[in-house]
Amino acid sequence: MSLAEDFAAITTAERPARTDVILRRAVVLGASMAGLMAARVLSDHAEEVLVIERDETDAGDDPRPGVPQGTQVHALLPAGAAQLDRWFPGFYNDAVAEGLVEPTPDQAYTFVNGVRRVTPPPLTEIRTLISTRPFLESRVRQRTLALPNVRLVAGRADGIGFTGDRVTSVRYVPAGPGSPGASPARSEEKVSIDADLVVDATGRSSKLSDWLGAAGWPEPKLTRMPIKLNYASALFERKPGEILLSTSQTMAEPGQTARMGGILPVERDRWLVLVAGFADDRPSRETEDFHRRCREDFPWVYSHVVDNNPMVGSVVTYHQADSRRRDYDELDRFPAGLVVAGDAVASFNPIYGQGMTSATLHASCLSAYLRSNPSLDEPAWDYLRQVRVVVDAAWQISTFADLALPHVNGPFPRGYKVTRFFTGLIFSASLYDARLNDDFARVTTMLAHPSSLAQPKTLARALRGLIPRPVATTDR
Numbered sequence: 001m002s003l004a005e006d007f008a009a010i011t012t013a014e015r016p017a018r019t020d021v022i023l024r025r026a027v028v029l030g031a032s033m034a035g036l037m038a039a040r041v042l043s044d045h046a047e048e049v050l051v052i053e054r055d056e057t058d059a060g061d062d063p064r065p066g067v068p069q070g071t072q073v074h075a076l077l078p079a080g081a082a083q084l085d086r087w088f089p090g091f092y093n094d095a096v097a098e099g100l101v102e103p104t105p106d107q108a109y110t111f112v113n114g115v116r117r118v119t120p121p122p123l124t125e126i127r128t129l130i131s132t133r134p135f136l137e138s139r140v141r142q143r144t145l146a147l148p149n150v151r152l153v154a155g156r157a158d159g160i161g162f163t164g165d166r167v168t169s170v171r172y173v174p175a176g177p178g179s180p181g182a183s184p185a186r187s188e189e190k191v192s193i194d195a196d197l198v199v200d201a202t203g204r205s206s207k208l209s210d211w212l213g214a215a216g217w218p219e220p221k222l223t224r225m226p227i228k229l230n231y232a233s234a235l236f237e238r239k240p241g242e243i244l245l246s247t248s249q250t251m252a253e254p255g256q257t258a259r260m261g262g263i264l265p266v267e268r269d270r271w272l273v274l275v276a277g278f279a280d281d282r283p284s285r286e287t288e289d290f291h292r293r294c295r296e297d298f299p300w301v302y303s304h305v306v307d308n309n310p311m312v313g314s315v316v317t318y319h320q321a322d323s324r325r326r327d328y329d330e331l332d333r334f335p336a337g338l339v340v341a342g343d344a345v346a347s348f349n350p351i352y353g354q355g356m357t358s359a360t361l362h363a364s365c366l367s368a369y370l371r372s373n374p375s376l377d378e379p380a381w382d383y384l385r386q387v388r389v390v391v392d393a394a395w396q397i398s399t400f401a402d403l404a405l406p407h408v409n410g411p412f413p414r415g416y417k418v419t420r421f422f423t424g425l426i427f428s429a430s431l432y433d434a435r436l437n438d439d440f441a442r443v444t445t446m447l448a449h450p451s452s453l454a455q456p457k458t459l460a461r462a463l464r465g466l467i468p469r470p471v472a473t474t475d476r
C-alpha cells in the first residue's frame with residue numbers, strides 16, 4: 001500500500017463491522033484525548049478497561065493541571081472530528097446541541113501576510129470542531145466513561161512490570177480510597193494491577209522511555225525541533241449570534257516578524273482569542289499588551305473583537321520549547337503487551353492544530369491492530385508502524401513550515417529543499433486558487449496525506465500560479 005492509501009485507511013470514518021474481545025484487562029495511562037480515545041477502542045476488545053489519571057477529572061468544562069495547555073486556543077481538525085463521530089456516533093451534532101458554534105465558510109477570515117484567503121468551495125466532510133479544549137475533552141470523557149466496561153482509576157502511574165518479554169502490570173499511586181487495591185491510610189503506597197495490554201498516553205512528558213531503560217530495554221530516539229513558541233490567549237464576551245472565525249499568519253520573511261493569531265467563537269457566548277510569536281517575541285500577561293498586539297500586529301477583525309467586547313478573566317500565556325517525537329517503531333526490541341499513543345509519541349507546533357487529531361488517529365491505528373488477530377505475545381510492531389505514518393504526516397506539515405523560521409536550525413529531513421520548494425509553491429498558489437486551496441486544506445486538516453500534493457496536475461497548476469497577476473484581494 002502507498003502512504004496515501006495507508007493514511008486513507010487510518011482516517012476512515014467507517015465503523016468496524018466486527019470486533020472480538022481478545023483481552024481480559026487493558027490499562028490506559030492518562031485520561032486526556034489520547035487515553036480516552038484508546039479506551040473507547042479498547043472497550044470493543046477487552047472485558048475491562050481501566051484508565052489511570054492523576055488529575056481529578058470531575059472538573060466539568062474547566063481547565064485542569066495535567067493539561068496546562070487547556071486554557072489556550074484549541075480546534076479539532078476535520079479528520080479528528082470525523083473520528084469522534086466514528087467512535088461516538090452523533091458526537092458533533094450533540095456538541096452543537098450543547099452549545100458548540102459552527103461557523104460557515106463565509107464567516108472564516110483566514111489571513112496570510114494580511115491578505116484574506118479565497119473562500120474554499122464547500123467540502124461536506126470538512127467540519128472543524130471549534131470549542132474550548134475543556135468543553136471538548138469533557139464530552140469525550142463523559143462518553144468514554146459511560147461505556148459499561150470502562151472505569152476511571154484516580155492515581156499517578158509510576159511504572160510498568162514485566163514477565164519475560166511482556167508487560168504484564170502497571171504500578172500506580174492511588175489518589176485515595178476507592179481505587180482498586182488502594183489502602184486509605186498510606187498516601188505514597190504503590191499498587192500493582194495486572195494488564196494484558198498497557199497504553200501509555202501520559203502526554204509529552206511521558207516517562208515510558210525511562211521505564212523501559214530502567215528495565216534493560218532500548219529507549220527510543222528522541223528528536224526535538226526548537227520552535228520556541230509563545231502563546232497568549234484570552235476569552236471575551238460574545239454577542240449572541242455574532243460569529244466569525246479567523247486565523248492569521250505572518251510569515252518569516254525579510255522585514256516582518258513571524259506571528260500567528262486566532263479568533264474562535266466558542267460555547268457560552270464567548271470569543272477565544274490567540275496571539276502568538278516565536279523566540280524573543282513573547283506576548284505578556286498584560287491586558288494592554290494583548291490589545292495592542294491585536295490592533296498593531298493582526299488584521300482588523302482582531303481589534304474588532306477585542307476592542308468591542310469585555311475580557312472574561314485574564315490573559316493566559318504558554319511557552320512550548322520544541323516539537324518532539326519518539327520513534328518507537330525503529331527500536332530493535334520492544335516488549336509485547338505495550339503500546340504508546342498521543343503526545344507521548346510525538347507533539348508538534350500547536351499552531352497547526354494536529355495534536356488531538358493525531359491522538360484520534362492513533363486510536364484508529366489501535367483499532368486496526370486489535371482487529372488484525374494479533375499475537376499478543378509479540379510486540380505491537382504493526383501498530384507502531386501505523387502510528388508512524390500519522391506522525392510522519394503531521395511532522396512533515398509542521399516542521400517543514402517551522403524550518404523557515406530564523407531561529408529554527410534543524411533537524412532538516414532528507415529532500416527538504418525540493419519538498420519545501422514545491423510545498424511553498426502550492427501554498428502561495430492556494431491563496432488565490434480555490435482548487436489548490438482545497439487540496440492544500442485536505443492535507444493541513446489531516447484528511448489527506450502530504451504525498452497527495454505531489455501529483456503532476458497539482459504541481460502544474462501551482463506552477464501556473466507563478467505567472468504574475470494583480471493582487472485583487474483586500475483584508476476585508
Ligand SMILES: Cc1cc2nc3c(=O)[nH]c(=O)nc-3n(C[C@H](O)[C@H](O)[C@H](O)COP(=O)(O)OP(=O)(O)OC[C@H]3O[C@@H](n4cnc5c(N)ncnc54)[C@H](O)[C@@H]3O)c2cc1C
Binds near residue numbers: 355
Ligand atoms: C498551546 C497549545 C495549543 C494547542 N492547540 C491545539 C489545537 O488547536 N488542536 C489540537 O488538536 N491540538 C492542540 N494542541 C495539542 C494538544 O493539546 C495535544 O496534542 C493533546 O492534548 C495530546 O493529548 P494526549 O492525551 O496525548 O496528552 P495530554 O493532553 O498532555 O494528556 C496527558 C494526560 O496524562 C495524564 N498523566 C500524565 N502523567 C500521568 C501519570 N504518571 N499518571 C496518570 N496520569 C498521568 C495527565 O494528567 C493528562 O490527563 C495544543 C497544544 C498546546 C501546548
